[in-house]
Amino acid sequence: MNIDTGMVNAFQEGATDLDPETREMIERRKALLGPAYRLFYDKPLHLVRGEGAWLFDQEDNAYLDAYNNVTSIGHCHPKVVEAIATQAGILATNTRYIHGSILDYAERLLNTMPDEIGHMMFTCTGSDANDLAVRIAQAYTGGLGIVVTETAYHGITQSVSEFSPSLGANVDLGPHVRTVPAPDAYRQGEDMAANFAAAVEAAFADLKRHGIKPALFICDGIFASDGVFDGPRGFLKGAVDAAHAAGAVYIADEVQSGFGRTGDALWGFQRHDVVPDLVTMGKPMGNGYPVAGVAVRPELVEEFGRKARYFNTFGGNAVAIAAATAVLDVIEGEGLTENAREIGAYLQDGIRARAEAHPCIGDVRGAGLFLGVEIVSDRAAKTPDAAATSVIVNGLREERVLISACSKTHNVLKIRPPLVFTRENADQFLAAFDRVLARIK
Amino acid sequence: MNIDTGMVNAFQEGATDLDPETREMIERRKALLGPAYRLFYDKPLHLVRGEGAWLFDQEDNAYLDAYNNVTSIGHCHPKVVEAIATQAGILATNTRYIHGSILDYAERLLNTMPDEIGHMMFTCTGSDANDLAVRIAQAYTGGLGIVVTETAYHGITQSVSEFSPSLGANVDLGPHVRTVPAPDAYRQGEDMAANFAAAVEAAFADLKRHGIKPALFICDGIFASDGVFDGPRGFLKGAVDAAHAAGAVYIADEVQSGFGRTGDALWGFQRHDVVPDLVTMGKPMGNGYPVAGVAVRPELVEEFGRKARYFNTFGGNAVAIAAATAVLDVIEGEGLTENAREIGAYLQDGIRARAEAHPCIGDVRGAGLFLGVEIVSDRAAKTPDAAATSVIVNGLREERVLISACSKTHNVLKIRPPLVFTRENADQFLAAFDRVLARIK
Known part of the structure; x- marks a missing residue:
């Protein structure tokens, strides 16, 4: 975490686990755009294409975008x-x-x-x-x-x-x-x-x-x-x-x-x-x-x-x-406000259902398709767990699902899929979430 | 002139010489966008289409755009x-x-x-x-x-x-x-x-x-x-x-x-x-x-x-x-920097040639296709003439040529055609300029 700049989920200089093409582009970015720009993730993403709820990297791997709040009716509508x-x-x-x-x-x-x-x-x-x-x-x-x-x-x-x-x-x-x-x-x-x-x-x-x-x-x-x-x-x-x-x-x-x-x-x-x-x-x-x-x-x-x-x-x-x-x-x-309410509730229920088996889930909240999931190390004391939060965000990225995190203590998953998110997309999200939770348990 | 807001060439509330459609749209603008927005000209323009150096109003009248510094390589390139x-x-x-x-x-x-x-x-x-x-x-x-x-x-x-x-x-x-x-x-x-x-x-x-x-x-x-x-x-x-x-x-x-x-x-x-x-x-x-x-x-x-x-x-x-x-x-x-230099010089020479017959032209200056023409009431004293400047700007609008004005004393014509301006466009500008100058002489 880049505490000094208050940014959750920022790429850290000096990360080692990068392929040569990514490393080269990061170096080129730094040289041309300077030091004020930040990338997401321990392993930054090079994205070349988007469609609906999906983003694609240079090898055409598909990522489920559950974060981008700009292309809210889907990429390239x-x-x-x-x-x-x-x-x-x-x-x-x-x-x-x-x-x-x-x-x-x-x-x-x-x-x-x-x-x-x-x-x-x-x-x-x-x-x-x-x-x-x-x-x-x-x-x-x-x-x-x-x-x-x-x-x-x-x-x-x-x-x-x-x-x-x-x-x-x-x-x-x-x-x-x-x-x-x-x-x-x-x-x-x-x-x-x-x-x-x-x-x-x-x-x-x-x-x-x-x-x-x-x-x-x-x-x-x-x-x-x-x-x-x-x-x-x-x-x-x-x-x-x-x-x-x-x-x-x-x-x-x-x-x-x-x-x-x-x-x-x-x-x-x-x-x-x-x-x-x-x-x-x-x-x-x-x-x-x-x-x-x-x-x-x-x-x-x-x-x-x-x-x-x-x-x-x-x-x-x-x-x-x-x-x-x-x-x-x-x-x-297309009734997207209603879709946000319906799919948001479905997704929230799905995440809440995981809380029983996963004590790191302290709270699940939000409205429509803007969800927050509080990650804690001690559920009774509600102790923020920024490290586990970062593991989940980066773990989901490895599962090709994009979210980020927020809050003063950097321990709230910020889940913000496009308003066109379907029930199937929500199930895809939850399946990936299960795999990540299983690893950190 | 709207001296209080420092804006040259602003439309003034209360103007009478407007067609009903324009008047209605101005009223609707005021109601919806509020009082902070300003329109150009004594008679504001309703524009619907642009192409190269030309803009077109709702009756498909063509206006030579010698002002817009955004669509610099021509409207809708x-x-x-x-x-x-x-x-x-x-x-x-x-x-x-x-x-x-x-x-x-x-x-x-x-x-x-x-x-x-x-x-x-x-x-x-x-x-x-x-x-x-x-x-x-x-x-x-x-x-x-x-x-x-x-x-x-x-x-x-x-x-x-x-x-x-x-x-x-x-x-x-x-x-x-x-x-x-x-x-x-x-x-x-x-x-x-x-x-x-x-x-x-x-x-x-x-x-x-x-x-x-x-x-x-x-x-x-x-x-x-x-x-x-x-x-x-x-x-x-x-x-x-x-x-x-x-x-x-x-x-x-x-x-x-x-x-x-x-x-x-x-x-x-x-x-x-x-x-x-x-x-x-x-x-x-x-x-x-x-x-x-x-x-x-x-x-x-x-x-x-x-x-x-x-x-x-x-x-x-x-x-x-x-x-x-x-x-x-x-x-x-397309060599547009060079075109700006060449056509800008041609246009500047053309305007300067009018100064002899028109003592209101106090100075002609600028670089490339960014020209300033100082309008004065007394050439020896170099007395700024904001009123004549406004007459020229609005006169050119009636001739379907768009420019504006600037300076602390609101008396400098600001002429800023697109970089794709041709010699023919410059001649069209100068012909309209002549007609306006003839009227105010």
Whole structure:
């Protein structure tokens, strides 16, 4: 594990068990791309092709992708490929000219949101979306103070990296940022929701005590990097109320939990009976085409919009909108939110059934096709076992099944298959999981 | 003009001379996208199709595009469309897996740079590229202080907007930012280079006087928003030396001036006999596909890379690289840098020839196909004439020729045709220019 950079499942320099071609490509990468890039796995993968839930390496070995949250409707979905190819041949220009498709798409998206949310703005990445949302929130509140969970990831711009503690101890948090413990129902049980709300309240109070006016509370809809905390439903409400009471707005970061991923609705926050002030989205929005955005209550952006025009060269261009429209068509047309709920529950039940024979499985949780499996060395004490977690992640890679891990203690399996995952895919996953568990037992 | 947001050529609310369809779409845009978006022109354009140097509105009227700096090798270039369509059907995943094409492309790009620059990192937008470059520069120098020109535009992230004064007076500059006057050879003559270097030196001294350690000097290779200042060649060197003497690094922002635009070489800075510490690039890199990047001297990123891993979900994905590779193939294969030099000179001569009869043309300048034409009300006093500039820009739009304007005083025509502009296109431009000039005379 690369603790210093906070990254779980990173390839380590100096690994010996690599074939010459892989070793050579890693060296070439280092020479050309420099030292900041990281690869997954003890033995990194060289992938050349993708189709549906499958990825293929240079020898055409098939890997079951149970991790990639971008190509959420399946790698190279033909409807998205066609939409991109067609529109790229017609027009790809920017929002300083009028174009119809961006309006139709914005309208469709806004129709999936609570009525209070009325405008849609477009960026290219989730990082940019959070960066813009924070600018708007700070302009609206006149404050700077930000409260996040302690292993949150919200993005990579300078502003957003300052409130993305999962980037590791070497990336400084801003002086205007406070962290709160993750809403860990596994360890806190019924006290969790009250604890979480109290922590958010205290964090804003501490900001004020230091002369920093509150601006925003931001969390993603499934606490993706904190360890996948999905429930109980509604637990988020107290924290959001605490933020509002402090004069802050609530940004729902749906970059990972959005677009049907959590199985109940298109957006993760909808499981919690809360209405966000801003909603950010990205990753799966274009199934690989860079497109992202911010949905916002009109009153928040009124003054900002008048005073500080927003323009993003590629954000909302006609090709991005074509890709995003095709993705939404497929999610709705093929019932993928429902599939995520159904197959997610099936997969979760399957993993839970393994817990009896395998005491390392401390907890199985999640919503839809976003699952977390807590790996522990002592089930009674709930002791995180990062080493066993790494063995499972890398063991599954040897079984040609791709997942990763998360949480502050690096011991939660992060399982995030495409929304097109079938029951057969789930069975394939579980069979590989059995083989790996048998080896580490 | 929308002075409050610093935007030249913005559509103004309340314009009356609009057809009902345009009016309805503008209303719908406002309702759905909110108040932060701006349109070009007194009469905004609804564009539906593009091909080469031409854009087409919903009635299939053709507009000669002499402005769009993204689709630099022509709208919908078939080789780029094909590259995107093909790769989107094969694989679009991220840099946490090994892939060959990103390495081949990085190698090609680095071969176009000075030897000192050794690594290439990928983002989606020029804003992200500048955001990352600043993070690296600040980490390397241990300083925060930034010096920019007074009407610079470097991007839209929170961090980058703090040193993009062209966003207007309502977007605060950071307390760690100092501005210097643009290198205006038209008004300063032979003193300009020395003035510019002295201003940069003084700005860094002022930062130090306020306890702010210098981090970086950033400028684009053609001073695109400041008013298009191309020469004399080499004038940048003194300013770069002053930055280095202050302990700061020099970021060459090639988002607008890169990829052959300035006609002499692939990069704008190469006209000035300077070696940047970081080079950022974007807009035309994928001819519309969102792809951007940072080239950097290895020593700058060594510690940053070890401590603060960099990952960008879409940055450097295989489709982005395929688009960017096709663009570079076309620029090199079709000799577009040379074409920019040749047609740019022809166009500049043509405009200069009009100056005799039209005293409003105060100065004609630029490099390659990035031209600036200074519009003045008094040629001797060089008095900026923003009103006449707006009349020309909107007059050309009525003639179905697209350009825009820039500079602190909003009086410089910004003419930036695609690199595939032909002599015939230049003649079409000049004919329309004549008709507009005749009307305002």
